[in-house]
Amino acid sequence: MAVGRAWQSIGLCLAISLSLAKAHTPFFDTHHVDGDINRATAYYWKRTEHGYVGTVEAHRGNLPRHTRVAVSLHSTTTEPCDIVVSCDGTKHSVPTFNRPCEQGCDPLTQTGHCVVHEQSISCFKTFSVSGKCSVAWRVELGHDHKTLLGDAAMTAGYTARLHGSWWANSYVTGWLVMIGGVVVAGVVVHSHDTPRAPSLPAVLAISAATVSASYMLAKLYHAQYECGGDAQAVGVALAELPFIAACFVLVATSNSALAPVCIAVFALVSFFVVGIGYSFGNWLLLAAAIGYKVLSPMPFTTTLNHRHNSDSAVVARKPKPL
Numbered sequence: 001m002a003v004g005r006a007w008q009s010i011g012l013c014l015a016i017s018l019s020l021a022k023a024h025t026p027f028f029d030t031h032h033v034d035g036d037i038n039r040a041t042a043y044y045w046k047r048t049e050h051g052y053v054g055t056v057e058a059h060r061g062n063l064p065r066h067t068r069v070a071v072s073l074h075s076t077t078t079e080p081c082d083i084v085v086s087c088d089g090t091k092h093s094v095p096t097f098n099r100p101c102e103q104g105c106d107p108l109t110q111t112g113h114c115v116v117h118e119q120s121i122s123c124f125k126t127f128s129v130s131g132k133c134s135v136a137w138r139v140e141l142g143h144d145h146k147t148l149l150g151d152a153a154m155t156a157g158y159t160a161r162l163h164g165s166w167w168a169n170s171y172v173t174g175w176l177v178m179i180g181g182v183v184v185a186g187v188v189v190h191s192h193d194t195p196r197a198p199s200l201p202a203v204l205a206i207s208a209a210t211v212s213a214s215y216m217l218a219k220l221y222h223a224q225y226e227c228g229g230d231a232q233a234v235g236v237a238l239a240e241l242p243f244i245a246a247c248f249v250l251v252a253t254s255n256s257a258l259a260p261v262c263i264a265v266f267a268l269v270s271f272f273v274v275g276i277g278y279s280f281g282n283w284l285l286l287a288a289a290i291g292y293k294v295l296s297p298m299p300f301t302t303t304l305n306h307r308h309n310s311d312s313a314v315v316a317r318k319p320k321p322l
Contacts, residue, residue, distance in 0.1 A: 033058040033141065038067055040142040044166040050132060056139045057128035064121050068143040069129065071117040074136035074167055075103075083131030087123040096133065107232035108274060109159045110222035111167050113138070136167050156215070156275035163222055172221050176214035177278070184210050201291030202251050204284050208267075209247035211281035216240035236274050243276050247285055254292050264289035 033041075037058055045054035058064065064087075071083055071094050081096040094117040101114040121127070129139045164171050184207050188198060198206070219237035227233040246266050253259035267285040270276040277285065 033062055036142070037062050037064050038142045040068075040140065043139045043141070044136070044162070045138075046165045047136070047169070051134045052136050053132045055128060055130040056141070057126075057130075058123075060125070063123045063125075063127050064141070066120050066122050067141060069117075069119055069121050070115055070140040071129070071131075072104075072113040072115045072138050072140065073101075073133065074112070075114060079134045081131060081133035081135075081137065083117075083129070083133060083137065085117070085119075085121070086126065086128045086130070087121055088125045088127075094131070103228075105227035105230045105233055107223075107227070107230060107236050108155065109162045110219050110226055110233045110237065111162045112226040112228075136169070138167070152272040153279075156277070156279045159219070159275050160278075163218060168222060168226055170222065170225075173215060173218035173278075176218055177211055177280075180210035180214045181207065199254075199291075199295070201254065201288040201295060204288035204291060205247045205250045208277070208281040208284035208288060209244045211284065212240045212243045212247070212277050215275075215278040215281070216244075239274050239276055243270055243281065243285070247288075250285070250288060250292065260289040260292040 033056065043054070043056050045052050069085060071085075073081070073096060079097070081094070083094040083096065085092045085094060096116050099116050101116055104113050104115065105111070106113065131137065160173050162168060163173055184203070188203050191198065216237050219240070220234065223230060223233035223237050243266075246263055250259060250263045264286055267277070267282050267289060271279070271282050276282075
């Protein structure tokens with residue numbers, strides 16, 4: 001039975017990891033700017049057999065007016081990129097071949113970039129940026145930095161994609177989460193037949209801590225290799241520590257009436273703070289907090305202890321051999 005449960009847990013972890021890998025795939029190659037073009041937005045493309053190919057275009061009525069346009073590469077390239085900015089029929093080729101530039105860093109997503117072109121542009125008929133490059137490239141439009149609630153909640157997903165096929169082409173996060181999940185599954189299965197096996201909410205809380213720790217290690221990896229150890233990028237990665245601590249605080253204070261409620265609120269709030277918990281971890285922690293309120297006092301531990309005591313009682317009632 002324990003072996004069967006182990007394979008079920010490992011299968012679940014593999015399914016989760018495949019979902020994470022799927023999250024690295026962008027949904028588009030051509031972008032139509034439907035929202036406010038002056039709101040700061042970055043557009044990316046996935047690598048194809050022809051390189052990184054994509055287009056950003058704006059419709060009539062939403063054309064740029066003194067709008068910032070910036071083109072960035074993931075790194076300097078020794079191969080020319082064919083990137084063109086078009087405004088009202090006038091085309092401007094962006095020089096990228098062996099162009100020196102200062103490597104920058106986006107601390108929130110721990111990704112490095114190299115700005116090769118930046119200008120303020122106004123168009124009255126048509127606007128587009130299209131191109132093909134051997135390295136990852138992006139277009140940034142707008143200058144009004146507004147963080148919407150939905151964008152804040154999607155920070156973890158955006159970061160995972162930028163760590164993957166959108167930008168860095170490094171899939172550390174998914175592998176770390178999968179390995180961590182398999183380790184947790186093994187520990188739980190190993191302890192399941194002992195009287196002190198963890199309760200279901202405890203398993204969920206420990207799993208949430210594992211997801212968060214895996215995500216933190218992935219962010220630290222990218223902060224070092226993408227941003228050269230930028231202090232802000234490292235700080236964003238270390239913001240996972242309070243989330244990890246909250247997971248174990250929940251387990252340690254499970255008998256408290258107030259602690260699960262506070263942890264549940266923390267799990268919800270952290271959805272909107274620099275991607276803490278990697279979203280999946282937030283849901284696990286929230287489920288653990290609810291579980292302690294709903295399932296208590298009927299966790300796995302109680303069931304196992306009851307079974308253990310019943311077995312002892314049965315043994316005690318056996319007649320003595322003659």
